[in-house]
Amino acid sequence: MNNTNESNVIYLKKPKRFSLNEAKRILPEVRQMTDQAVEFVEPMVERIQESSNPEEQYELSLEVQQAIDDWTEKIQRLGAVPKGLWLVDFDSGSGYFCWQYNEGDLGFFHAYNEGFSNRVPIQ
Template structure:
């Protein structure tokens, strides 16, 4: 049925994301650990454009450009 197909699609997505070493925070919400916080992506965003610290969570997201300009993090220097 449709519910089983939907659950199978969600499970397949979760497994792929976790194999990449990413942190799944919710349905279509993923964090990329930088060592001092997270790059944050949520569907349907087209780019990885937000950042938040470990203790800030989704509500503390800041535009990535602001973080790069103000904090100049080591992980952005590659």
């Protein structure tokens, strides 16, 4: 008899594998999600920095963190991998296509064992 309580099992969605064309096809959606998150977060960060009220700073920081968490979840639902703030990787099966906020197109790649600093232009 299996004693595993199914309601206690957490299912983690694995990242999807993308061809370059598939990743480029969803990039506009990633860019839009990221633009919206940045447009919300940046003014909030400014308000935190300008405020001298610790309670207000705390409340605003919670809103910022929630916006970042929401963005992260949306990116993951697409099958992509958020690797940092406004940095998204698309698993190609041999490494990652890499995009960062404010980059126009999906133009970089890095191996699994490398990171952002080792990315190279896609040819």
